[in-house]
Amino acid sequence: MFSFISDLFGPHANEALQVDSVPISVRSMHVLAAAHTIDPDAIETPDVSIIDDVALMPDAGVVGTIVDVEDIKSTAISVYTVHKGDSLGDIAKMFKVSINTITWANDLVGRKIKEGDVLVILPVTGISHIVKKGDTIGSIAKKYKADIDDIMRFNDIVASSTLVINSTVVVPDGEMPMIVTPATKKSTYTNPYRGGSGPDYEGYYGRPLVGGVKTQGLHGYNGIDFAGVPIGSPILAAAAGTVIVARDSGYNGGYGKYVVISHPNGTQTLYSHMSVVGVTVGNVVNQGDLIGALGNTGKSTGPHLHFEVRGARNPFQ
Numbered sequence: 001m002f003s004f005i006s007d008l009f010g011p012h013a014n015e016a017l018q019v020d021s022v023p024i025s026v027r028s029m030h031v032l033a034a035a036h037t038i039d040p041d042a043i044e045t046p047d048v049s050i051i052d053d054v055a056l057m058p059d060a061g062v063v064g065t066i067v068d069v070e071d072i073k074s075t076a077i078s079v080y081t082v083h084k085g086d087s088l089g090d091i092a093k094m095f096k097v098s099i100n101t102i103t104w105a106n107d108l109v110g111r112k113i114k115e116g117d118v119l120v121i122l123p124v125t126g127i128s129h130i131v132k133k134g135d136t137i138g139s140i141a142k143k144y145k146a147d148i149d150d151i152m153r154f155n156d157i158v159a160s161s162t163l164v165i166n167s168t169v170v171v172p173d174g175e176m177p178m179i180v181t182p183a184t185k186k187s188t189y190t191n192p193y194r195g196g197s198g199p200d201y202e203g204y205y206g207r208p209l210v211g212g213v214k215t216q217g218l219h220g221y222n223g224i225d226f227a228g229v230p231i232g233s234p235i236l237a238a239a240a241g242t243v244i245v246a247r248d249s250g251y252n253g254g255y256g257k258y259v260v261i262s263h264p265n266g267t268q269t270l271y272s273h274m275s276v277v278g279v280t281v282g283n284v285v286n287q288g289d290l291i292g293a294l295g296n297t298g299k300s301t302g303p304h305l306h307f308e309v310r311g312a313r314n315p316f317q
Contacts, residue, residue, distance in 0.1 A: 076310060077260050077268055078121040079244055079281075082113050095121045100170045104154055105253040118281075120245050120260075122253060127174035131163045144174030150254065150299065172253070198312040201265060205238040205315050206287050208271060208307050209294065215304060218317040223270075227304035231275050233294040235305055237261055237285040238269045245270075248277040255306070256298020259291055267311035273300045 080091060088108075092099045103109060105122045113119070129140055137159065141148045150172045152158060163169065209226045210233060216225035238261075245260035252258060258272035259279060275295025285291060296303045307316070 076123060077245060077270070078123075080119045080121055082115055082117040082119060084115050086113065086115075088113060091119065091121075097121065097123065098170075100154070100172075104172055107250045107252060109154065109156060120247070120252070127171040129169045129171055129174075131165055131167045131169060133165055135163050137161075137163070137169075140169060140171060144171045146171045146174040147299065153251075198267075200313045200315075201267070202315070204263075204265065204312075205269065205309065206236065207316075208236050208238045208269070209305050210234045210236065212294075212305075214316060218314060220306065221308055222310060222314050222317075223306050223308040224314055224316045225304050225306055227302065229294060229303075231293070231295055231303045234290050235271050235274060235292045235294055237287055237289045237291050238307070238309075239263050239265075240286045241269075241284075243279045243281055243283040243285065243291075244268070246277050246280050246283075251298055254299030256300060257292070257295060258298070261285060261291075265312070267309060270306075270308040270310065272306045272308075273297050273304060 078095060080095070082091075088099045088102055092102055095102075101122060102119060105120050106117075127144055127146075129135075129144070131140075137148055137151055137157070140146075141151055148159075151169065154172050155169055157163075209229065212226045212228040212233070214224060215227040218224065241261040241263035243259060244262045245258070247255070247258055249257065255270070255272035257274040257277050258270060259274070259277055260268055260270045262268050271292065273295050274292040274297060276293040278290055278292040279285065294303055294305055300306075308314070
């Protein structure tokens, strides 16, 4: 999970990563120790899973391994450990999201889940589109303001494919088109995770990137983009908290390499498109701690940091 540790302490430790004009070398950053690592195998009580940040929930339920979760925060990213007998359908029902949501966020297209897998559950579901005569991938992407490549990747189709009428195409991160009411007033469907609403914790979150400038305002899921510095530039924890997600490989629904930190005020911050992830799940960080390096992974058009605040107003919007 932390592939460059071996480089730090192995026989090639002196071959440091060279990045021009990087204020802090990724190779020399302090690796945080896991202060609160939860080992389900070490718990002698009935099996538990990490649900909704780092809360422990029993797995014994109506189907033997999964319990219904009633109070999942609408904007929170959750983490679930797969147990024997689990299915994607059961897990999706528990978290009240679609199977495709879990598939997309965990790069599960073409492979099955297995016992011990740790799944990231994003609180967002793609739009299902029923193919009509004349529809193309391009027209569907345009209708829902989505990305053509994402649609093809998620549905395992190629650009030259002929869409079958009445078949279903999932549109990741799609937005419903504007609707004109009889009174000629326009109303727009708004994804509840996009609005940037919530409490304003002024002064709570620090700037997550050393140097650079804001290059895109509020978009995605209450996110802001920062760029203008080289790949490898330091990414810092915006506030103190505990790392609940640290993905150092994969597309991950477009986030690429990314980190999620849960904070004591009940919010979460997300840092994506990293080149290097410098923390692991369970690490306790302070505001300003080095957690990784700027990159261009996942759905990214150039080196930048996509920074989200879930559960509160993004202070940089």
